[in-house]
Amino acid sequence: MSMQAAMPIAMIPGNSIIHRINPLAKLVWVVGYVILAFSTQNIVILYSMALFALLLAPIAGVTKPLLKGALILVPVGSSLLALQIIAPAVERPWTAVDQIGPLVLYGDGVYYGFVLLGRIVASLLMALIMVMTTHPSDLFTSFAKLKVPYTLNFMLAMTLQLIPVFQREVGIIMSAQKSRGMKGTGFSAVLPSFVPVFVGAIERVQQLSISLESRGFGSDGIKTSYRQVRGRASDWVVGIVGAVVLITLSVVAITKGTWSLANEITFSPLFVLITFLIAATLFAGVILAAIAFSFKK
Amino acid sequence: MVESTPTNPTLAIDVRGARYVYPTGNVVALGGVDLQVAHGEIIGIIGQNGSGKTTLTKLFNGLLKPTAGTVIVNGVDTAKHSVQQMAAHVGYVFQNPNHQLFARTVRMELEFGPRNIGVPEDEITERVDEVVEFFGLQEFIEEHPYRVSFPVRKLVGIASIVAMRPPIIIFDEPSTGQDHNTTHIINGLMRRLRERGTTVVCVSHDMPLLADVVERVIVMKSTEVIADASPREVFADQALMARTNLQAPQVTQIALQTVVPLGGPVALTPAELAADIAQRRGKSARRGRTSSVAG
Numbered sequence A: 001m002s003m004q005a006a007m008p009i010a011m012i013p014g015n016s017i018i019h020r021i022n023p024l025a026k027l028v029w030v031v032g033y034v035i036l037a038f039s040t041q042n043i044v045i046l047y048s049m050a051l052f053a054l055l056l057a058p059i060a061g062v063t064k065p066l067l068k069g070a071l072i073l074v075p076v077g078s079s080l081l082a083l084q085i086i087a088p089a090v091e092r093p094w095t096a097v098d099q100i101g102p103l104v105l106y107g108d109g110v111y112y113g114f115v116l117l118g119r120i121v122a123s124l125l126m127a128l129i130m131v132m133t134t135h136p137s138d139l140f141t142s143f144a145k146l147k148v149p150y151t152l153n154f155m156l157a158m159t160l161q162l163i164p165v166f167q168r169e170v171g172i173i174m175s176a177q178k179s180r181g182m183k184g185t186g187f188s189a190v191l192p193s194f195v196p197v198f199v200g201a202i203e204r205v206q207q208l209s210i211s212l213e214s215r216g217f218g219s220d221g222i223k224t225s226y227r228q229v230r231g232r233a234s235d236w237v238v239g240i241v242g243a244v245v246l247i248t249l250s251v252v253a254i255t256k257g258t259w260s261l262a263n264e265i266t267f268s269p270l271f272v273l274i275t276f277l278i279a280a281t282l283f284a285g286v287i288l289a290a291i292a293f294s295f296k297k
Numbered sequence B: 001m002v003e004s005t006p007t008n009p010t011l012a013i014d015v016r017g018a019r020y021v022y023p024t025g026n027v028v029a030l031g032g033v034d035l036q037v038a039h040g041e042i043i044g045i046i047g048q049n050g051s052g053k054t055t056l057t058k059l060f061n062g063l064l065k066p067t068a069g070t071v072i073v074n075g076v077d078t079a080k081h082s083v084q085q086m087a088a089h090v091g092y093v094f095q096n097p098n099h100q101l102f103a104r105t106v107r108m109e110l111e112f113g114p115r116n117i118g119v120p121e122d123e124i125t126e127r128v129d130e131v132v133e134f135f136g137l138q139e140f141i142e143e144h145p146y147r148v149s150f151p152v153r154k155l156v157g158i159a160s161i162v163a164m165r166p167p168i169i170i171f172d173e174p175s176t177g178q179d180h181n182t183t184h185i186i187n188g189l190m191r192r193l194r195e196r197g198t199t200v201v202c203v204s205h206d207m208p209l210l211a212d213v214v215e216r217v218i219v220m221k222s223t224e225v226i227a228d229a230s231p232r233e234v235f236a237d238q239a240l241m242a243r244t245n246l247q248a249p250q251v252t253q254i255a256l257q258t259v260v261p262l263g264g265p266v267a268l269t270p271a272e273l274a275a276d277i278a279q280r281r282g283k284s285a286r287r288g289r290t291s292s293v294a295g
């Protein structure tokens, strides 16, 4: 982790249609996505959702940062699929489809593996799109309109704003300790890197609260906001369409008992083998890269 | 270009054509810097906020690798070595001690660096005792580093690097925000390091400190080194000071407006100016006496 590592998740300034949608309408979509993703096991729905989110990226002009943020899915997805193939999370008996040395590959877990992956991919992509196209204060201004208590709203906003601050602190602290010859990884690096971060965090929060109170935080009255958020007709349409479509699908999925296509879709042994090889290679690659990286540091 | 020049092993720091561009936002922070520092030199780096001082010093211990050019420190190419490997050659004292203190006691904090670079245990004890004595940390040695006052924390931070005994030490703003006593100790430390032959690089806005302890001042302005001379020359150059928005120490400014036009020295410390004034008063008093005797 270099000190200059770009903030992985932050707003990408822009003026696209997606940027201009009211934050609450976007939030409806994200929440709707999560609800639907976790109420269905229908991979057609799940991957359509992911595809739809992916199609929004070029419209919002955030394709590159989105893909960068989604890189986290590589270790998650590859380990998940590889595990589901060698140790399915379904009841035995499992049907073996192939064997590589001592490893027996089963086809039973593949469908479920793709469901889990689809849920994560769809929810994550939509959430990233929202975060990357929404100014945090706009979101909180909108919350205020919904009569979310000011203190709660403020605390949420502060927490979000402190994340990049802490990311920077971690970078500086790691540099300081490496300058004293600390090995960059492993258990011995935990204390030297985290104690200063936490102590710094606590001190910062204490000072912040004192300085806030001394500037009248906590007094009654209506708070005004510098950034104004409007709710236009189009925002209502986006929000309502999102709510209706996603909730309808969720309800249908639940009434159909997750709407799983596990019995309709069967994977050929070759497909299982190839999936396993790709997943295992990617996962091994990630691990090797991590090891190589820690040695290089 | 400069690459063809052979590197000089007798130099502590040898920077040739170093550029640095921060990957975030493509900020050019250093635009082609050349700098040679001999072993045992005590240099100061001054310049406005954002002129590239910190970036330059981070190249010295490999925290940043030059985007172009080379940085050879103590004969080692920083581009080819990790920060941890450089730690035995270069000590870097960060501005904020809170960024490095973590151990349960001050003693353990001081032992951390030497142990990392493989100093044998009995020598670690000896080195720790030495810095504790020098920085006057005896009463805090078993305290938690976060329970001591900020100036003491700063001293612990500095001591933890000095205990590693690197041949080159970099200080980023050692005296900013410190009380007089701490500044005094830091001042004494610079002298001690000079006696030992340690090379010192000190980034600071504290002109009186630099005027007092360094032998050479590097002036930076918008990513480049624009002057490199003795503190006397640099602080006497009023055009340079104005152009870089820097202020010479007050005592130097007073000297420039009073005794310098009369042939006096560009004083760097109050003692120097006082000595010159005392000498002039002595002279005029003597002249007064002789004239009255004659009259």
Ligand SMILES: Nc1ncnc2c1ncn2[C@@H]1O[C@H](COP(=O)(O)OP(=O)(O)OP(=O)(O)O)[C@@H](O)[C@H]1O
Residues within 6 Å of the ligand: A003, A004, B022, B023, B024, B025, B027, B028, B029, B047, B048, B049, B050, B051, B052, B053, B054, B055, B056
């Ligand atoms: N992590 C970073 N990412 C991007 N740009 C940076 C980063 N750190 C510094 N910069 C930029 O590089 C330039 C040089 O910064 P640097 O910190 O080296 O200046 P400095 O002379 O040490 O200033 P100061 O006196 O404020 O400490 C500035 O324009 C600064 O904004």
Ligand SMILES: [Mg+2]
Residues within 6 Å of the ligand: B053, B054, B055, B172
């Ligand atoms: Mg700086």
